[in-house]
Structure formats: C-alpha cells, structure tokens
Amino acid sequence: TQLLEQSPQFLSIQEGENLTVYCNSSSVFSSLQWYRQEPGEGPVLLVTVVTGGEVKKLKRLTFQFGDARKDSSLHITAAQPGDTGLYLCAGGGGSYIPTFGRGTSLIVHP
C-alpha cells in the first residue's frame, strides 16, 4: 500500500501570512494531485503534477513535485480567508487508483 503523509495536520493563521504544507511518501508516484475540500463539500482538484521537479502556480498557490516524485509541497502566499479548507494530496500509479493523504486542515482568520 502506498501511503501519503501530510503535514502539518492542522494550521491556523492570520490573513496575509504565508504557509507551506507537505505531502511525503516512500513510494514513487507517476503523478500527484492536490485537492481542496471546503466544509460540507467534496474535494475539488487544484492541480496535477507529473514531472519530477515540476513547479506549477495557480494565482497565490505554488505547487512543487519532488525530483524523485515521492513528495510534494503547496505554498500559499498572503493567505486569505477564502483559502480555508482541507488540502488533500493524492498520488497515483500506473493504473491510476489514487491514494489520498489525510489532509491538512487550514483556517485563515480575517
């Protein structure tokens, strides 16, 4: 079983602060995805990374896939209350049945 460990588990910050959350595994993934889940809703895909070392930016969010394709990070610049939610990473192998991490729960206070 491929396991994804996410850290930190919880994060509570003030609006305007920067933050980084991590997704780590001992396994190599062919691709890795980040989802955001808002309270009362299902997860929604933010980004997919497939190449080791790849960096993708989505407005104030920066995603990086590790060179060895075993880990990833999500950096948020100048966090806003609208960024509040559960951030999940999911890794896939050849058959693409994803393995989800337990998530980082982020609260951004106004």
Place this chain on the structure above:
Amino acid sequence: DAGVIQSPRHEVTEMGQEVTLRCKPISGHNSLFWYRQTMMRGLELLIYFNNNVPIDDSGMPEDRFSAKMPNASFSTLKIQPSEPRDSAVYFCASSEVGGVTQYFGPGTRLLVL
C-alpha cells in the same frame, strides 16, 4: 454540466436499518468511485467501477456493505444492517477511464444512532 449528483445529502437512521446511498456520475465518465471520509481515517476508497463493472472492492469494510452500478448513469451503495460505526461522509466520484482527475459529488452525511 451538473457534476456528480448524490442523494440523499443527509441521512439519519437507527442501528439495524438499511441505508441506500445514490450516485449519478458525470455523463461520459466511465469510472466511478465510492469513498468514505472520517476524521480518524481520512478518505478511504471503498470500491470502484470501470464501465459499470466492479474492479476492486477490497476497501469495502465487511459484508454489510454492497455496491451496484446497473448502468452508466447510476450507482448505489447499500449498508444492511447499519451500525453506529458506519457514521461518516460518503462520497461518490467519477472520472474518465484512466483519467487522473476525479470529480467528487457533495457527499452524503450519514449518522447511525
């Protein structure tokens, strides 16, 4: 596009009762996934279908759980009999076969008393 549709959104039932959760995937998607989410265990894959055929049900916790997909536009997850430890949010997701992106429904919040 209506997205993945799940019903009911909330279900409260008593221990021992049968519970049926329903899912309509996005039209044209050939893969369907059922997940369960709890604080303790996170998001767990229960079962997935490709082209209406169950491929892997190793995540189904026990025989009380069953899932069907009679056609490409409808799937059910049934719990019979239900137990308090089944209380969780159950998500259905769909994707194109081999697609890396999963589209989740809004979930069914199940409480078994």
